[in-house]
Amino acid sequence: MFLNREIAIALLLFSFSTFGQKREKDSTRITNLDEVVITGQYNPQSVKKSVHNVTVIKREQIESQAANNLADVLNFNLNLTIVPSSQTGKSTISFFGLDAQYFNILVDNIPLVSDNGLGNNIDLTQINLDDVEQIEIVEGAMGVEYGANAVSGVINIITKKSITNKWNINASLQEETVSDEYAWFDEGRHIQALNVGHSINENWLARVGVNRNQFAGFYNERQGKSYYENDGLRGYDWLPKEQLNTNTFVQYKKEKFQLFYKFEYFNETINYYDAAVRANIDTQAQTSNPSATDKIFRTHRFVNNVNLVGSLNSGANYSASVSYQQQKRYLNEFNYYILSTEKSNETDEVYQSSKVFFSKGSINNLVKSDFLNFQLGYETRFINGFDTQASGDVTQLDKTQSQNNYAFYGSSELKFSDAFTLRPGVRYEYNSLFKSKLLSSISARYLMNKGFELRGNIGTSYRTPNFEELYYYFVDSNHDVRGNENLNPENGFSAFINLKKYSYINDFSLLNSFKVSYLDVADKIDLAIVNPTPLQYQYINIDAYKLWGITSENSIKKDNFTFNLGATLQGVSRIATNEVNAENDFLYSFQLNTSANYNIKKWKTALTVLFKHNGNQQNYISSGVDDNGNSVFSKSTTSAYNWVDASIKKSFFKNKIQATLGGRNLFDVTNVNVSNASTEGVAHATNDSSLLLGYGRSYYLKLLYNLNF
Numbered sequence: 001m002f003l004n005r006e007i008a009i010a011l012l013l014f015s016f017s018t019f020g021q022k023r024e025k026d027s028t029r030i031t032n033l034d035e036v037v038i039t040g041q042y043n044p045q046s047v048k049k050s051v052h053n054v055t056v057i058k059r060e061q062i063e064s065q066a067a068n069n070l071a072d073v074l075n076f077n078l079n080l081t082i083v084p085s086s087q088t089g090k091s092t093i094s095f096f097g098l099d100a101q102y103f104n105i106l107v108d109n110i111p112l113v114s115d116n117g118l119g120n121n122i123d124l125t126q127i128n129l130d131d132v133e134q135i136e137i138v139e140g141a142m143g144v145e146y147g148a149n150a151v152s153g154v155i156n157i158i159t160k161k162s163i164t165n166k167w168n169i170n171a172s173l174q175e176e177t178v179s180d181e182y183a184w185f186d187e188g189r190h191i192q193a194l195n196v197g198h199s200i201n202e203n204w205l206a207r208v209g210v211n212r213n214q215f216a217g218f219y220n221e222r223q224g225k226s227y228y229e230n231d232g233l234r235g236y237d238w239l240p241k242e243q244l245n246t247n248t249f250v251q252y253k254k255e256k257f258q259l260f261y262k263f264e265y266f267n268e269t270i271n272y273y274d275a276a277v278r279a280n281i282d283t284q285a286q287t288s289n290p291s292a293t294d295k296i297f298r299t300h301r302f303v304n305n306v307n308l309v310g311s312l313n314s315g316a317n318y319s320a321s322v323s324y325q326q327q328k329r330y331l332n333e334f335n336y337y338i339l340s341t342e343k344s345n346e347t348d349e350v351y352q353s354s355k356v357f358f359s360k361g362s363i364n365n366l367v368k369s370d371f372l373n374f375q376l377g378y379e380t381r382f383i384n385g386f387d388t389q390a391s392g393d394v395t396q397l398d399k400t401q402s403q404n405n406y407a408f409y410g411s412s413e414l415k416f417s418d419a420f421t422l423r424p425g426v427r428y429e430y431n432s433l434f435k436s437k438l439l440s441s442i443s444a445r446y447l448m449n450k451g452f453e454l455r456g457n458i459g460t461s462y463r464t465p466n467f468e469e470l471y472y473y474f475v476d477s478n479h480d481v482r483g484n485e486n487l488n489p490e491n492g493f494s495a496f497i498n499l500k501k502y503s504y505i506n507d508f509s510l511l512n513s514f515k516v517s518y519l520d521v522a523d524k525i526d527l528a529i530v531n532p533t534p535l536q537y538q539y540i541n542i543d544a545y546k547l548w549g550i551t552s553e554n555s556i557k558k559d560n561f562t563f564n565l566g567a568t569l570q571g572v573s574r575i576a577t578n579e580v581n582a583e584n585d586f587l588y589s590f591q592l593n594t595s596a597n598y599n600i601k602k603w604k605t606a607l608t609v610l611f612k613h614n615g616n617q618q619n620y621i622s623s624g625v626d627d628n629g630n631s632v633f634s635k636s637t638t639s640a641y642n643w644v645d646a647s648i649k650k651s652f653f654k655n656k657i658q659a660t661l662g663g664r665n666l667f668d669v670t671n672v673n674v675s676n677a678s679t680e681g682v683a684h685a686t687n688d689s690s691l692l693l694g695y696g697r698s699y700y701l702k703l704l705y706n707l708n709f
Contacts (some may be wrong), residue, residue, distance in 0.1 A: 007595040012397040019130040038109065039136040039156040040145050042375050042413065043317055051413070051423050051443045053455045053498040053515070063607040064597070064649055066174060066660045066702040068104075068191055068213055070135075070157070071124035075643060076610045078551055078568045078591050079139065079517075081126070086218070086238040086692045089204060089270045089297075090123040095152045096519055097547055097572045102151040102463055102492070104142075108260075109360070110160055111146075111304050113325035116387040116467045120149040120505060126266060126299070128211050128245040130193055133160045139517065141494040143439035143461030144425035147379060147407055151461045151492030160197075161251060161260070162205065165708040168197040172704040178218050178238075179670075179696030188213045189700075201502045205251040213243040217271075217478040218695040220670065228290035228338040231480070235273035238493050238695050243268045257310025266301040277338070283622075289337055296332040301325070319588060320361040328353045353400075354385035374412035381405040390468035391483070401471065403464075404432040411441075419447040434489050437462055444660035451502040458496075462489040469525050469539040481527070488541050492522045511555040526576065544575040546586075560599035563611045565591045574620065583620045587635075604651040610661075612643045621676065639673040658704040 036044045042051045047054060057073060067073040071091040075082045080096040092100035104111050104119035105127070111119025112127070114579035135157055142150040175182075184190075195209035217224075218238030227234040247264040272295040280289045303323065309319045329352035334343040362377030383403045393401075410427030427439040441459030448454060465487040472483035500513040524543035530536050553566035571586035592613040599606045617638040648664030671690040 016046065029577070037136055038158055039106075039154060040142060041140050042373065048447075048453070051421055051445045051455070052138050052457065053496070053500075053513075055137040055139075057137070059133055062132065062135075063658075063660070064328075064647055065610070065645060066647065066700055067129055068174070068211070069125045069129060070155075073129065073135070074124065074155075074591055075610045076135070076595065076645070078553065078566050078593055079549070079570075080137075080524070081591075081614065084693060086695075087272075089239050089241045089268075091125050092121065093124065095619045096517070096549070097570065098152045098519070098521070098545065101149060101466060104131075104146050104150045104154045106146070106154060106156040107303075108262075108305065108321075108360060109156060109308060110307075110321050113301065113303070113327045113354050113356050114355060114609075115327065115329060116385060116390065117149070118325075118354075118356050118381060118383055119146075120463075121466070125299075126243065126268060126367070127157065128213075128243075128266075130158050130195055130211050130245070130249060131207070131249070131311045133158045139263055140496040140519075141441065141459035141461040141492055143459055143492075144409055144411060144427045144441045147381075147427065147429060147439075148431075148437075148464050148489070149463055151463055151490075151494070151521065157261070158512055159249070160207075163199055163708075165205075166199050167707070167709050168195075169707040170195050170704060172702060174700060174702040176664075177698045177701035178216065179220070179668075179698060180217075181219060182578075183216075187216050187219075189216070189698075191702075205249075205253070206349045206608040207247075207249040209245075209247050211243075211245040213245075215241050217241075219506070220695070225271075226338060228277055229651040230277040230279065230290075232275045234275045234277055234292065235680040237692060239270050239272055239557070241268060241270040241451060256312075257308065260305075260307040262303070262305045264301070266299070266303075267296075268299040270297040271295075272297070273336075280337075289339065291335050291337045294334060294336040298330040298332070299327065300330075301327040310389075311365075313405050315365055316363055316407050317365045318361070318363040321359065323356070323358040323684075325356045325358070352386070354383065356384075357382040360422075371415055372412060373415070374410065376410045377408070379405075379407040379409070387467040387471075390466065390472040392473045399471075402432070406430045409439075421445045431464070431489075434464065437489070453500040453502075455498045455500070456496065457494075457567065459494055461492045461494075463492065463521075464489050465525055465539070480534065480535070482538045484539045487525060487539060488523055490524050490541070491522045494518065503673070507558050509557045511553075513551075513553045515549075515551040515553075517547070517549045517551065519545070519547040536602060546575070547571065548586075560601060562595075562597045564593075564595045566594070583635075587618040587620070591615050604655070606649045607647075608649070609646045610644065613640065615640045634676055636674060636676050639675070641672050641693065642667050643667050643669065643694075656706055658706065660702040660704075662700055664698045664700070665694050666697055669694040670696050 001212055014534060017323055035047050035056060037047055037054045037056060039054060062073055065073055067485050071082055074080055074093065079096055082091055083094050084091040095103045095648065100121045105122050106119065112122055114120065134656050135155065137153065137155050142154050146154055165315035172193045174191035178188050181250045182539045184189035191213045193211040197207040199205050217236035217240030220237035222235055222237055223233045224236065244267040247262065250261045252259045273293040277290050277292050304324045306322045331349065331351045332348045334346040336343055339653050344558040358381050360379040362375055365373055384400060386400045407429040409425065409427035409428055411423055414422045422444045429437045441457065443457040446454040468483065469487055470483045471487055472481065474481045494519045496515065498513060498515045503510045513536045519567045522544055523541040524545055525539055525541055526543045527537050528540050528542055531539045547570060548572040549568055551568040555564045568591045569588065571588050573584055573586045575584045581631050593611065597608045599607065619636050621636045645662065645664050646666060646667040647660055649660040651658050651659065669690065672693050674689050674691050
């Protein structure tokens with residue numbers, strides 16, 4: 001921990017020293033004015049003019065990593081940690097130490113449906129990147145702009161809206177090992193994609209795409225589907241799954257407005273093979289017919305999005321979005337006879353369902369003033385669904401729950417000068433299940449001399465309880481664990497300050513930034529004892545969460561070479577008010593990332609290396625009970641690990657063919673140790689364990705054929 005702090009301090013000193021370097025030429029020379037951002041803006045504008053501090057992942061980075069889904073590309077960002085689950089096949093994000101329920105994932109400013117919500121707790125591996133132009137990340141509470149569950153920030157995926165030629169056709173094939181496991185069909189990862197775009201005339205554009213992604217699973221010394229010994233080795237450490245993404249996009253464009261329609265169908269199949277094998281011995285015939293209880297999970301998602309943006313003759317700008325989305329997860333469970341491959345006792349049910357209607361609209365630039373601009377908007381969400389997995393017996397009868405949300409919001413931009421802009425905002429939300437909420441924020445941007453940019457944001461947001469917290473019901477002779485339909489939403493507050501400096505020294509361009517962040521979540525929901533005799537548990541609003549952090553990010557560019565170096569140090573306190581022995585001290589964690597990219601234009605070749613260090617992650621966990629029956633807590637430490645990817649990308653035949661060769665997880669991370677400190681006087685203690693975070697060192701080759709005419 002001391003070494004981590006020393007590294008962080010050294011990096012911060014490096015940032016301050018570069019802040020003080022002499023700027024020999026105008027800093028605007030190295031500012032990419034063509035880098036336009038959308039998230040949280042009144043209208044698309046350059047990064048420099050943005051009031052919010054926006055991190056942009058460009059298309060070039062997605063291609064250099066041969067990233068197929070959102071989990072592939074986000075792993076190297078600071079303050080983000082990918083949280084994979086080998087047994088569910090899902091990968092979610094921890095953002096500023098808060099899980100995936102606390103931020104929104106948007107596609108063109110529209111939240112994406114998930115198993116039991118909208119915009120939050122989404123499996124990143126289900127979001128394909130073939131039609132993505134760039135990814136924008138905004139940190140901090142974005143409640144005024146995006147409402148519920150935007151406590152720690154938003155990730156907005158911006159899709160492609162144009163092509164440079166009449167026709168654009170690209171087809172790709174990607175083959176990838178899973179650790180040292182690879183075969184044409186039964187092992188490894190196999191991806192095929194085809195995308196066709198056509199500019200019909202100056203007004204109409206159409207595009208269709210399809211992507212198939214087969215992940216054959218990770219054995220990791222287990223023996224797969226056909227193994228019939230009852231020794232715990234049947235199945236996979238990482239479940240096999242296959243995904244199919246299809247999409248259609250149509251755009252109609254006139255001088256003063258643009259209309260977009262996007263349809264997407266997603267299908268996913270995950271296979272679970274139980275390690276417990278039944279011998280089924282027939283003593284009379286002296287034969288056995290081993291079997292296991294296997295499962296197939298299928299997800300179907302339909303997305304229909306309509307976007308309209310334009311301007312009125314008065315100069316006012318408007319935007320409107322309408323979306324209907326539906327997602328269902330099916331569970332097919334059966335008794336599988338391993339030798340004969342026959343099935344019996346088969347059941348098939350829909351165990352999760354979400355139907356969503358979403359609408360949002362805004363208008364700005366209603367007054368002709370260089371000093372004042374303001375935006376007015378509305379948002380509606382109608383969510384209908386159930387989750388039998390999260391809710392237990394209550395929804396075995398498919399008890400469907402509905403939630404309606406209506407919001408009105410407004411903000412103003414006060415431009416005191418070309419350098420200083422202030423944006424206050426407020427949002428009123430009515431929710432059919434919870435109390436009405438009033439959210440507010442204030443953001444500011446100040447462009448100082450010598451290339452300095454200062455941005456600040458203070459805002460509020462909230463998180464609505466999920467299905468499990470509201471409706472869980474598991475009661476028998478030994479257990480009584482229940483949800484709570486009277487829960488209140490959690491209240492979040494955040495404050496961020498970012499200082500950025502652009503400078504140009506000789507032939508080097510530099511970008512340095514220093515950020516201070518603070519997050520506070522009140523009324524946090526947790527499972528607690530509500531009755532000691534008989535013992536009863538229920539979800540209630542009892543906890544709190546506090547985080548402070550400092551982050552430094554630095555970039556150096558010269559000609560065709562780019563080098564980035566960043567670090568973040570965070571302190572987290574989780575406060576459990578109902579536990580007598582709870583420990584509420586701040587626990588610290590450290591992350592370091594770096595990347596280098598070199599373009600050899602003569603050879604049409606790009607080299608990329610990415611590195612991220614995730615330091616020790618500590619948490620207080622219950623390690624037993626004391627003599628009075630109260631829980632005793634001890635520190636649990638997840639060991640540090642390093643993640644490294646590298647690739648080489650080369651173009652041939654006037655960029656018609658592109659080959660990308662690379663490796664992921666080059667430090668061969670699989671299991672990371674989780675240790676629990678011993679506690680004296682504890683009646684029951686926990687043991688050390690491990691967390692499966694990766695499937696080892698893998699290599700890939702991607703071939704892309706691109707035809708423009």
